[in-house]
Amino acid sequence: MNRYAVIGLSHKSAPTSLRERLQAGELASALESARGLAEEVVLVSTCNRFELYLHDLRDENAVYDWMAARARMDRDHIIDHSFVRYGRNACKHLFFVSSSLDSLVVGETQIRGQVKESYRLAQESGSVGAYLHRLFQSALRVSKEISETTGVGRGSVSVAGAAADLAERIFGELHQNRVLVLGAGETAELLVTHLQGRGVDRFVILNRTPARAAELAARCDGESGGLERLVAELPHADIVATAAAADGKPLLDVKTMRKAIRSRRGRPVVALDIAVPRAIDPRVDQIDNVYRYDMDALAAVTKDALRHRRSEFLRCCSMIDSASLRLDAGARAGEAGPTIVAVEEAYRATARQTIAELERKLESLTGEEREVMRRSINRLISRLLHLPKRALRNSNEEEREMMRRVFAPPSGEDLEP
Amino acid sequence: MEFTGLEQGLLFTVIAVFAAASVLSAGVVSGARRGRGLRGMLLAGTGVLTALLIALWIREGQIPLVNRAEYTIFGAWILAVGAALVDRRINHPALVLVSAPMVCLLCLFGWLIALRPGDAGPDTIHPGVFVHILLAVIGLAAFTFAAGIGAYYLWQIRQLKRDPASALHQKVLPLEVLDQLNFGAAAVGFPLLMMSVVGATLFSSRARGDVRGLLLDPTVLVTVGGLFVYMMLFGARGIFGWRGRRIAWLSVAGFLVISLGMLVAAFCTSPNLFHST
Numbered sequence: 099m100n101r102y103a104v105i106g107l108s109h110k111s112a113p114t115s116l117r118e119r120l121q122a123g124e125l126a127s128a129l130e131s132a133r134g135l136a137e138e139v140v141l142v143s144t145c146n147r148f149e150l151y152l153h154d155l156r157d158e159n160a161v162y163d164w165m166a167a168r169a170r171m172d173r174d175h176i177i178d179h180s181f182v183r184y185g186r187n188a189c190k191h192l193f194f195v196s197s198s199l200d201s202l203v204v205g206e207t208q209i210r211g212q213v214k215e216s217y218r219l220a221q222e223s224g225s226v227g228a229y230l231h232r233l234f235q236s237a238l239r240v241s242k243e244i245s246e247t248t249g250v251g252r253g254s255v256s257v258a259g260a261a262a263d264l265a266e267r268i269f270g271e272l273h274q275n276r277v278l279v280l281g282a283g284e285t286a287e288l289l290v291t292h293l294q295g296r297g298v299d300r301f302v303i304l305n306r307t308p309a310r311a312a313e314l315a316a317r318c319d320g321e322s323g324g325l326e327r328l329v330a331e332l333p334h335a336d337i338v339a340t341a342a343a344a345d346g347k348p349l350l351d352v353k354t355m356r357k358a359i360r361s362r363r364g365r366p367v368v369a370l371d372i373a374v375p376r377a378i379d380p381r382v383d384q385i386d387n388v389y390r391y392d393m394d395a396l397a398a399v400t401k402d403a404l405r406h407r408r409s410e411f412l413r414c415c416s417m418i419d420s421a422s423l424r425l426d427a428g429a430r431a432g433e434a435g436p437t438i439v440a441v442e443e444a445y446r447a448t449a450r451q452t453i454a455e456l457e458r459k460l461e462s463l464t465g466e467e468r469e470v471m472r473r474s475i476n477r478l479i480s481r482l483l484h485l486p487k488r489a490l491r492n493s494n495e496e497e498r499e500m501m502r503r504v505f506a507p508p509s510g511e512d513l514e515p
Numbered sequence: 516m517e518f519t520g521l522e523q524g525l526l527f528t529v530i531a532v533f534a535a536a537s538v539l540s541a542g543v544v545s546g547a548r549r550g551r552g553l554r555g556m557l558l559a560g561t562g563v564l565t566a567l568l569i570a571l572w573i574r575e576g577q578i579p580l581v582n583r584a585e586y587t588i589f590g591a592w593i594l595a596v597g598a599a600l601v602d603r604r605i606n607h608p609a610l611v612l613v614s615a616p617m618v619c620l621l622c623l624f625g626w627l628i629a630l631r632p633g634d635a636g637p638d639t640i641h642p643g644v645f646v647h648i649l650l651a652v653i654g655l656a657a658f659t660f661a662a663g664i665g666a667y668y669l670w671q672i673r674q675l676k677r678d679p680a681s682a683l684h685q686k687v688l689p690l691e692v693l694d695q696l697n698f699g700a701a702a703v704g705f706p707l708l709m710m711s712v713v714g715a716t717l718f719s720s721r722a723r724g725d726v727r728g729l730l731l732d733p734t735v736l737v738t739v740g741g742l743f744v745y746m747m748l749f750g751a752r753g754i755f756g757w758r759g760r761r762i763a764w765l766s767v768a769g770f771l772v773i774s775l776g777m778l779v780a781a782f783c784t785s786p787n788l789f790h791s792t
Contacts, residue, residue, distance in 0.1 A: 249546075260683075263683055267683070267689055364755075364756045366758070387759045389675055395679055398680050399683060402681075402684075
């Protein structure tokens with residue numbers, strides 16, 4: 099476990115400009131050039147992080163040199179913005195990353211796939227051995243467990259996401275719904291992008307300046323026009339989003355909405371008022387089958403989701419602790435294997451020697467008695483070795499070395515008193 | 516009517532399974548629990564209920580639709596089978612949340628009715644009466660399901676309007692799906708119950724030569740009242756395009772009228788006149 103290391107930069111330690119320079123170019127060639135840094139290497143490169151997971155790191159400085167060369171920057175500048183973790187802390191770091199607990203938006207779902215992809219690339223290039231294989235398998239397992247059993251990824255933490263979630267509660271899947279957007283600014287664009295991600299492909303963009311509406315409509319393959327088309331378009335829209343500020347009076351009043359609902363024969367409408375000041379008359383909420391959500395309501399949803407995610411954080415930490423302990427125990431048992439074999443072999447050799455001497459001295463023993471003697475000595479050896487073997491499975495490298503010296507001295511020093 | 520030991524055991528097992536499914540589904544819908552085993556419980560409960568009906572059938576030598584306790588349990592079975600079939604398509608804990616408590620209540624209700632002395636029913640029933648009862652039971656089971664979905668719809672719009680943040684924590688079916696299920700179930704129940712009532716009226720009038728006595732039967736009166744509410748529901752949907760909240764209210768109201776009549780008829784009056792005919 100002590101031989102694991104992670105060196106890298108993330109959104110927490112380095113600015114985007116630096117991360118961008120490291121991320122430039124192909125990942126496969128970057129990984130190829132990093133192979134000499136350690137026995138095993140995996141490079142995780144996403145928009146928020148650039149991290150090298152290593153086993154049997156040869157020289158930490160060589161990693162900084164490699165990063166500096168890649169970013170074409172001063173080595174000290176890289177060191178200032180990077181972090182390094184060893185042993186169990188390195189393993190736990192990967193568990194946090196793959197479970198999205200170290201992400202910019204805690205609970206986002208992309209990172210698990212990105213870690214998986216990085217691992218796959220490293221496997222293809224042959225830079226992964228048994229140790230990093232075990233580490234990444236554990237990380238992917240724990241991230242799956244966390245996403246399935248905790249609420250860390252539940253709920254949307256963006257206004258657009260919360261709006262889409264609420265619309266889904268009313269219509270189910272959104273791909274058959276028509277969306278009318280009033281406004282063509284940045285907020286409108288964000289909402290359109292988000293809804294496109296949920297499968298919506300029928301947009302109508304209306305704006306005071308029709309040319310700007312046309313620009314956004316071209317991006318989402320929708321229709322566009324001026325605000326005067328609102329009354330005509332409203333009855334056909336399942337979701338109405340206002341992202342344009344109202345000039346004194348609301349863009350959408352109760353009368354217009356009531357008329358539209360009547361034309362729709364009661365089919366529900368989700369009215370998203372993401373403009374400040376509000377552009378939809380709050381009283382439209384009293385109309386049957388109209389679900390109006392303004393910025394306050396959507397912000398409350400996102401706040402609640404964030405609070406919920408934070409409340410799950412401690413639970414996730416304890417799951418990660420358990421996973422890292424399991425990995426540690428597995429690693430120790432694996433690493434102790436050769437020492438256990440050496441100790442057992444030394445004792446068995448002594449036992450064989452003793453049996454041979456006894457058989458020479460006690461010639462009068464029958465075959466059956468000899469067999470009983472052999473079995474008894476072997477059983478004694480097994481019992482004597484039981485506790486040392488158990489201790490070895492839980493030992494660190496130093497303790498293993500000490501036990502090897504005590505129980506299995508190098509050839510020449512026999513176990514005879 | 517009296518249940519044998521085996522029948523009573525099966526009935527209590529059904530009640531226990533559906534009660535447990537109700538509690539578990541409430542936990543799943545509220546987001547506090549995971550839904551593993553919910554579908555299994557629904558299927559297991561339906562299986563045991565089927566076994567109970569088969570046991571009754573074997574004992575009585577005819578389909579167990581002879582007395583009120585059996586109608587009620589048969590209705591619970593129709594509801595459970597219907598819910599299992601819809602769940603196969605939609606697979607959502609909300610369906611179990613709506614149907615399991617009702618199946619549980621109907622079975623409990625059937626057991627309570629069976630405790631009443633003197634409602635063993637005839638040894639054999641006329642095929643016309645059998646068809647009347649079968650259609651009525653299926654129709655009422657459909658209305659029960661529609662009303663459950665309607666009540667659930669009303670609760671959900673309240674959540675979505677008043678507290679959208681907590682509504683998102685819950686595992687619920689979209690409103691549009693609930694509206695379709697509500698209307699669909701009512702649309703299945705209405706013609707069946709209507710055919711049952713009309714058929715029985717014709718049958719009874721031919722046998723007695725007079726239908727006036729039927730109009731004084733509380734079960735008939737209330738059923739016709741309930742059907743009138745459902746007629747309003749279909750009319751409002753077709754003519755005015757009503758959807759959502761109003762349709763859900765009408766569905767719940769229609770069911771309440773009919774079930775109130777059934778309750779009164781079950782405990783306070785003699786068996787209805789179709790039956791005595």
